Amino acid sequence: MKNKEFLKKSVLWAGLAAAVVSAVGLFYPPQSLAQVPARFYWKNLSGGNGVLTIFESISGNTNPFDPSHMVTAGAEFDATLALLGYAHNFSLFDRSATAAVIMPMGRASGEVTVAGSSAKQSASGFGDPMLEFVVNLLGPPAQKNIPDAMRYEPGFSVDFLADLYLPIGEYNNDQPLNISQNRWYGRIGMPIVWQLGPWVPGRRTTLEFLPVMWVFGDNDDYVGQTLESDLLFQLDAHLTRDLTERLWGSLDAAVYNGGAATINDGVPGEELNNFAMGVTLGYGINENLNLTFSYKSTLNDDAPDDMKMDVFMVTLVFGWHPLMEGFRKLESSN
Amino acid sequence: MKQFDDRKKTAREAERQHLPPLTVGTLAGSDRLRRWLTAAIVAAAVVSPGLMSAAESPRRPNIVIILGDDLGYADMGSFGSEIKTPNLDSLAKDGVRFTNFYTNATCSPTRSVLLSGVDTHVNGLGNMDEWTAPNQLNVPGYEGYLNKQVATLPELLKDAGYHTYMVGKWHLGKAPDLIPAARGFERDFSLLDGAGSYWDMNNFTAASPLSVFTEDGRYLTKLPDNYYATKTYTDKMIEFIDANHGDGKPFFAYVSHQAPHDPFHLPREWRTRHVGEYDIGWDAVRQTRLKRQIELGIMPPGTQLAERMWFVPDPIVLAPAARAILGKKMELYAGMVENLDFHVGRLIDHLKEIGEYDNTIFIVFGDNGAEGTDLFKMVAGSPGSRDYLFSAIKWSQTHPNAWGDPGSYVGYGPMWAQVSMTPFSQYKGWTAEGGIRNALIVSGPTVKRPKESINCGLMHVADIMPTLLDIAGASYPQERNGKTLLPLIGKSWMPMLDGQVDSPRTDRDYLAWENFGNRAVRQGEWKIRWEHKPLGKGAWELFNLTNDPAERHDLAAQQPDKLQEMIKLWENYVQANNVIIPSRSMFETLEDQLPPRVPDDPGYPPLIKKKQFVPPQDMIAAPKS
Numbered sequence: 034m035k036n037k038e039f040l041k042k043s044v045l046w047a048g049l050a051a052a053v054v055s056a057v058g059l060f061y062p063p064q065s066l067a068q069v070p071a072r073f074y075w076k077n078l079s080g081g082n083g084v085l086t087i088f089e090s091i092s093g094n095t096n097p098f099d100p101s102h103m104v105t106a107g108a109e110f111d112a113t114l115a116l117l118g119y120a121h122n123f124s125l126f127d128r129s130a131t132a133a134v135i136m137p138m139g140r141a142s143g144e145v146t147v148a149g150s151s152a153k154q155s156a157s158g159f160g161d162p163m164l165e166f167v168v169n170l171l172g173p174p175a176q177k178n179i180p181d182a183m184r185y186e187p188g189f190s191v192d193f194l195a196d197l198y199l200p201i202g203e204y205n206n207d208q209p210l211n212i213s214q215n216r217w218y219g220r221i222g223m224p225i226v227w228q229l230g231p232w233v234p235g236r237r238t239t240l241e242f243l244p245v246m247w248v249f250g251d252n253d254d255y256v257g258q259t260l261e262s263d264l265l266f267q268l269d270a271h272l273t274r275d276l277t278e279r280l281w282g283s284l285d286a287a288v289y290n291g292g293a294a295t296i297n298d299g300v301p302g303e304e305l306n307n308f309a310m311g312v313t314l315g316y317g318i319n320e321n322l323n324l325t326f327s328y329k330s331t332l333n334d335d336a337p338d339d340m341k342m343d344v345f346m347v348t349l350v351f352g353w354h355p356l357m358e359g360f361r362k363l364e365s366s367n
Numbered sequence: 368m369k370q371f372d373d374r375k376k377t378a379r380e381a382e383r384q385h386l387p388p389l390t391v392g393t394l395a396g397s398d399r400l401r402r403w404l405t406a407a408i409v410a411a412a413v414v415s416p417g418l419m420s421a422a423e424s425p426r427r428p429n430i431v432i433i434l435g436d437d438l439g440y441a442d443m444g445s446f447g448s449e450i451k452t453p454n455l456d457s458l459a460k461d462g463v464r465f466t467n468f469y470t471n472a473t474c475s476p477t478r479s480v481l482l483s484g485v486d487t488h489v490n491g492l493g494n495m496d497e498w499t500a501p502n503q504l505n506v507p508g509y510e511g512y513l514n515k516q517v518a519t520l521p522e523l524l525k526d527a528g529y530h531t532y533m534v535g536k537w538h539l540g541k542a543p544d545l546i547p548a549a550r551g552f553e554r555d556f557s558l559l560d561g562a563g564s565y566w567d568m569n570n571f572t573a574a575s576p577l578s579v580f581t582e583d584g585r586y587l588t589k590l591p592d593n594y595y596a597t598k599t600y601t602d603k604m605i606e607f608i609d610a611n612h613g614d615g616k617p618f619f620a621y622v623s624h625q626a627p628h629d630p631f632h633l634p635r636e637w638r639t640r641h642v643g644e645y646d647i648g649w650d651a652v653r654q655t656r657l658k659r660q661i662e663l664g665i666m667p668p669g670t671q672l673a674e675r676m677w678f679v680p681d682p683i684v685l686a687p688a689a690r691a692i693l694g695k696k697m698e699l700y701a702g703m704v705e706n707l708d709f710h711v712g713r714l715i716d717h718l719k720e721i722g723e724y725d726n727t728i729f730i731v732f733g734d735n736g737a738e739g740t741d742l743f744k745m746v747a748g749s750p751g752s753r754d755y756l757f758s759a760i761k762w763s764q765t766h767p768n769a770w771g772d773p774g775s776y777v778g779y780g781p782m783w784a785q786v787s788m789t790p791f792s793q794y795k796g797w798t799a800e801g802g803i804r805n806a807l808i809v810s811g812p813t814v815k816r817p818k819e820s821i822n823c824g825l826m827h828v829a830d831i832m833p834t835l836l837d838i839a840g841a842s843y844p845q846e847r848n849g850k851t852l853l854p855l856i857g858k859s860w861m862p863m864l865d866g867q868v869d870s871p872r873t874d875r876d877y878l879a880w881e882n883f884g885n886r887a888v889r890q891g892e893w894k895i896r897w898e899h900k901p902l903g904k905g906a907w908e909l910f911n912l913t914n915d916p917a918e919r920h921d922l923a924a925q926q927p928d929k930l931q932e933m934i935k936l937w938e939n940y941v942q943a944n945n946v947i948i949p950s951r952s953m954f955e956t957l958e959d960q961l962p963p964r965v966p967d968d969p970g971y972p973p974l975i976k977k978k979q980f981v982p983p984q985d986m987i988a989a990p991k992s
Contacts, residue, residue, distance in 0.1 A: 180691030183767060184642060231635070233769040278766075 070313045070325045070348060071241050071271030071283040074167070074192060074224040078182040079124040079175050081354040085135075087116040088349075093331070093342030097141055098160050098212050100220075101249055101262040102305055103294040106337040110143035110210070120165075124175035130168040137161065137202070141210055154210040158203030161213050167194045167224065179356070186232040187239070194222040194245070206254045216260075217250035220267075234278040243269040247292065258297045265292030265305065271313070279318075285311040285329055289340065307340045308332050320357070323350045428812050429718075429727040430524070430835055431620045432481075433711055435704075436474060436536055436562075436628035437795060438733030438806075439787025442704050446806045447660035447789065449644075449652070450701045454712030455808065458729045460819050462810020463864075466665055468826045469889070470735050472802040472882040473795060474561060475538040477734040477828055478623070482539070482550070483517035484832025484843070484855040488881065488944040490517050492539070497561070498883065500949030508945055512540030513550065518847045520832050521551030524619045527841035532607040533557060534600035535623035541579055548584030554610070556582045556603040558596070558625060562742070565596040565625060565632035566773040571746040573757035595634060596625045601710040605717050612721055619835070622714065627703035629738060629778035630762075633771040637702040645694035645701075648682020649782040650675065652697075656789040664821050666790060666916065673792035673801065673917035674967035676739075676902075679782040684975050695767055696779040697786070702771075728811030728838060730831060736802040739784030739794035743776040745953075792918045796954070797903070798880050798887035798896045799918055813838055815866045822863070824870025825889070827878050829857030837861045879940035883952045888937045894918075895933040899954040901964045907934060 090113055091097035095104050097112035118135035137160035144153050169175070172190030176182040202213030222245030229238040249262035266289075273283035289305040296302075311329025318324055330343035433455075435442075443452045445459035470477040471487060479492035487493055489508040494500060496511030503509040513519070521531035533547045533555040540546065540559075547555035563570045563578035568590060570578045580587040582603075591599060604622055611618070645652060653672055660666040675681070682690055711731075718724040747762065748754035764774035771777070784794035785801065793799035807826065816822065836843055837859045846852055858871040877890035885903065887896040892913035897903060909923040909930045923930045940946065970976065 179686075179688035180643065180646065183688070183691055183695075186768070231768065231772065233764070233766050233772065235766075236769075 070315065070327050070346065071273045071285065072239070072281070072315065074190075074226050074241065074243070075187065076129040076169065076173070076176060076185060076190070077122050077352070078179065078354050078357070079122055079129065079177050080356070081122040081352060083118075083120045083122075083350055083352040085116070085118045085120070085348065085350040087114075087118075088347045089114040089116075089139075090345040091342065093340065095340055095342060096210055097342075097344075098137065098139075098156075099214055100218070100247055101214075101265055101292045101294065102289060102307075102340050102342070103260075103262065103292070104303065104305070104338055104340050105209070108143055110141055112139060112141035114139035114141075124177050125168055127174050127177075128169045129173075129175040131165070133163075133165040133167075135163045135165065137163070137212070139212070141212070143210060152208070154208045156203070156205065156208070156210050156212050158212050160202040161198040161200055161218075162202070163196055163198050165194070165196045167192050170223075172226075187226040187228045189228070190226045192224040194220075194224055194243075196220045200250075204254075206256065209256055214249075214252060215254055216252040218248060218262075220245045220247045222246065235275050237273075237275045237281070239271070239273045241269075241271040241273065243267075245269075249292075255296065261295045261298075263291050263293045263295075263301070263304070266290045273313075279316055281315045283313045283315075285313055285327065287311075287329065303338045305340055307334065309342065311344075320361070321351055321353055323352070324348070426615075426726060427528075427617045427839060429617045429620070429723055430529070430838065431622060431714070431718075431727055431729050432831070433729065433731045434478075434481075434535070434621070434623045435707060435731075435733040436623075436625050437735065437738045438627055438704065438707075439737035439784070439789075440733070440791060440801075440804055440806045441656045441660065441789035442627075442733075442737070442787050443708075443806055443808075445663070445808070446665055447656045447663060448704075449655065449659075450704045451640075452704060452708040454708045454715055455731060457712075457715070458731055458810045459808045462729065462808055462814050462818065463816050464665070464821045465807040465809065465824065465826055466821060467823050467870075468732060468805050468807035468828075469803050469878055469880075470732065470805050470828045471880060472735050472798055472885060474536075474628075474734045476882060478537075478539055479513050480827075480829045480857075481831055482519045482521070482621075483513060484520070484829055484857055485517055485853045486829075486856050486944040488946045489853055490514060493945075493947065494883070494949055495561075498949070498951075498953050500947075500951040502950040503947050506945075506947060509947065512542075512545050515544075516850065516853060518844065518852050519551045520835060521547075521619060521621070522847075523551075523836060523841055523843070524839050525551050525553065527836075527839045528616055529839060530554075530607075530611050530616050530618040531621075532604060532618060533621040533623065534604045534607075535596075535621075536561065536625050536628075537581075537623070546581050546584065548581065552621070554583055554607040556580070556600065557623075562625065562628050562630075564630070564773060566594065569761050569773070571743075571754075571758075571762070573753040576757065576761070596632075597707055597710045600624060601713050604714060608717070608723075609721070612723070617726075617839075619839075622711075624707055624710075626707040627700055629742060630776040631696070631699040631703050631771060631778070632773070632775070633699060633702050633706055635771065637706045638699060638771045639702075640705060641698040641701045643691070643694070643698075645697040645783075646687065646690045648685070648690055648694075649679070649697075649786050650682055652786045653789045656786065660789065670790050671915075671917050671919060672790045673785065673799075674919060676781050676785065676793075677965050677967055678961050679780075679785070681975060692767060693780070693782070695770065696777055697783045699770055699777055700779050700783060700787075726812055728813055729808065731806075731808040732828070733805045735805070736791075736793070736795040736797070737784040737787030738778060739781035740796060741780065742778060747776075790917050793898075793902055796883060796885070797898055798882065798885040799898070799902070800894075800912070800916060802882075802885075803880055803887065809860070809864065813861070814864050816864060822869065824863055824868075825872045825876070825878070825891075826860065826870070827857055829855065830860055830871055831857065833857050833859040834861060834864075877936045877940075879937060881946050881948070883954055884949050885954070886937065886948075888933050888940065890933065890936060893929060893933060895923075895930060895937065899952060900958045901961055902954075902957070909933065 092111045094108045095102040116135050116137045120131055120133035122131050140157035142155035169192045173185055176185055197219040200215050204211050204213040204215045225242040227240040245267050247265040252260040268288045270286045271283045275281045287309040289307045291304050293301040293304045309329050309331045313325055313327040315325040325348045327346040331340055334341040441447045443455050445456040475495050476487040476492040479490045483490045491510040491512050491514030493509035494503050499511050525531045531552045533552040537547055537557045537559045538561045547557045559579040568577045657672055661668055718727055747758040762776045764772050769775045788801035791800035793801040833855050843855055860871050862868045863871050874891040879888045885898045892911055894910045894912050895907050897907050908921040910918045
């Protein structure tokens with residue numbers, strides 16, 4: 034008498050579900066924020082979802098919650114920042130697209146000097162929520178099914194990215210240090226992922242760029258004054274490499290240019306012209322969960338009005354897709 | 368020995384003077400007569416240039432054997448495949464395709480017959496070296512290598528004045544006296560193992576972790592730079608040919624490709640030529656291939672496909688993801704075949720460039736049926752075993768995106784093997800037609816049959832030895848090196864290639880096989896086969912191959928007399944060749960590993976094709992409360 038369980042397992046097809054899950058790979062985090070580690074722009078199966086949490090510990094002479102990075106000479110800020118978000122991948126005209134919403138929160142404190150007066154300040158609460166839309170322009174078509182996902186290789190991919198921050202966070206017009214920025218702002222960019230070599234877990238190498246242009250509305254109640262910011266150009270670059278199938282690392286760089294701030298139509302402040310370097314380690318805990326650790330610090334920051342900033346960042350992203358969850362359930366029941 | 372040396376010299380002299388060569392091993396009297404005639408013709412030529420012109424005969428042709436490893440019957444475009452093989456097809460266009468050509472069911476036995484012309488059970492490959500059964504140990508004919516009782520084709524062609532070159536897989540012995548250089552090849556670049564990595568020297572087991580290569584009789588410590596088997600073999604063969612080109616001697620080139628044997632190792636740019644094409648599943652591809660075979664005339668109208676193996680699902684029940692994963696294996700295989708074809712094309716182009724193509728005979732075939740057995744599962748062992756650990760270190764590139772890279776091991780399984788063997792049943796290792804029938808192309812100056820024609824004559828790999836000796840103007844000696852040689856079992860194709868007959872065999876001639884205990888006999892349109900369960904019945908089956916090439920209808924119960932008649936032929940074969948049925952076999956536990964055999968009834972169960980019921984629009988209603 035043959036053992037039916039044995040037979041079932043011996044049949045050729047029994048391992049297919051596992052193979053498929055393995056082939057499709059990990060669900061990488063959905064999309065980005067102003068500060069995200071490398072590999073945030075890799076594409077996933079349409080219909081996938083992600084919840085992300087980002088924890089940052091930042092110190093420097095700019096408000097960590099303000100992406101215009103307005104330098105306050107002589108200031109020392111420290112902030113603990115958390116961002117919670119949700120993202121959904123979908124197919125738009127056969128291109129991969131993502132919509133996301135992200136909510137920043139946290140606390141910041143420091144000594145600030147504005148118009149000759151110094152004060153210790155602190156702020157905490159919810160920041161300005163961000164809406165994000167990303168669509169791929171150049172590269173592989175949307176992954177509308179698992180075979181598409183299996184065959185995904187970024188090659189040379191270019192996306193269009195648009196972020197909009199809603200000025201509804203906590204704001205105190207008595208002090209310059211705030212969680213919310215009290216103005217509309219956002220950015221447009223073109224995330225680029227350039228695959229170098231094979232697309233095999235454990236051996237993947239990419240060169241990634243994120244050129245963006247930040248656009249800021251006016252804050253007409255900046256300690257009772259009007260704050261304007263010029264366009265800020267930012268370029269993030271990452272050279273990433275798998276160290277094992279689940280562990281990867283990247284060398285990170287960022288360039289900031291522009292973004293001069295003007296208060297009350299006065300003389301514009303200094304333009305940012307800064308350069309930061311960093312490293313990231315990423316680990317895929319399982320098919321759903323990804324973890325990264327990053328550190329980044331500005332380099333050319335000796336002058337008092339140079340931007341000084343260093344950031345420790347931990348991201349934890351939980352991704353799921355109903356189809357893949359079903360696969361896993363079936364697999365575990367076998 | 369001196370007699371042979373003299374013959375060699377005379378053959379070379381004749382070659383230089385464009386004269387017919389002396390045959391090897393002819394009787395002394397006729398030898399003297401040929402020498403006298405040669406001398407007379409040479410003398411007359413000196414005296415009269417006009418007479419020389421009349422006496423001129425074409426230079427003996429070069430010979431190129433292109434052997435595909437596990438290449439399926441239906442894998443070339445000229446045999447119905449969607450795989451693009453323009454170079455192999457060009458040989459078919461210039462020559463003849465043969466649809467009833469047989470090899471053995473596995474590789475080293477076929478190779479042993481090709482190079483010796485005598486049956487496997489006496490030439491040393493009564494069983495594959497890797498599977499010699501306890502009751503076959505130390506029995507002459509079952510040594511596991513091409514034994515010294517046989518003369519080899521390259522030895523005899525060399526004696527007849529040919530250069531003899533080999534590249535690729537040997538699989539007929541590794542000891543110094545058994546390697547290609549010791550068996551008649553002047554130049555060689557050879558993989559002595561039966562398989563291995565295409566990229567490096569990695570082999571499959573902890574006990575034998577490295578493939579063994581030789582070059583010109585020396586064992587290699589490393590491989591050439593930028594080694595990729597199919598490419599390097601071709602480079603080497605071109606180098607060998609060029610090295611002696613112009614000395615007036617013809618060459619025999621044995622291009623024994625490793626491709627497309629698994630693992631499907633393949634340069635990256637060859638992996639993506641068929642992305643998604645095989646997601647339609649094996650049934651659809653088989654049907655398309657059979658349709659094309661019938662259009663081409665490879666198979667007669669009305670030919671049925673063999674049953675899908677009962678343990679292979681109808682692709683309709685598989686999810687797109689599963690079909691994509693399994694289809695990707697076939698994509699890689701197709702790439703392997705196309706890459707093989709590309710390098711065959713390089714060799715063809717080179718021969719054209721140096722002006723040798725028109726005087727070269729090409730013989731192209733696969734060594735056995737396509738591979739449907741999961742070799743890696745067999746060799747990788749179970750968790751905890753030494754081979755499993757070895758595989759974890761050397762063969763663990765399992766991600767589909769790594770398939771084709773060094774360290775990956777991909778085969779394509781029984782479902783695609785059956786596609787490769789369309790329309791036949793089963794695959795390598797088995798004596799159904801899918802295990803032993805192969806596509807054959809012969810082209811070149813000695814082929815007088817219409818170009819691009821198709822022939823259905825009953826042919827066998829053992830025929831190649833006598834055919835090539837005929838072409839070389841040599842004959843098979845009764846003895847060599849003081850040993851009486853075993854008689855050849857094949858039949859020369861020359862009358863058939865000349866167009867005098869349609870088959871080298873009469874209806875009374877028969878062919879017989881035994882591999883791993885699986886057996887078969889073919890005589891005329893009839894065939895019996897005995898195979899291990901569950902692919903076989905563990906009993907003799909009888910088929911009429913003219914009406915039923917896919918072996919769907921066992922006639923053993925209906926035609927017991929015919930069955931007995933055929934069994935007698937089998938018994939004759941056993942007697943004549945000392946066939947020892949192995950007491951152990953690689954298939955001995957297969958019945959316990961596969962699901963119970965059930966018939967393949969198309970469309971059963973109907974459940975799998977039921978679609979969502981859609982009620983008439985005018986009868987649709989919402990619940991009343």
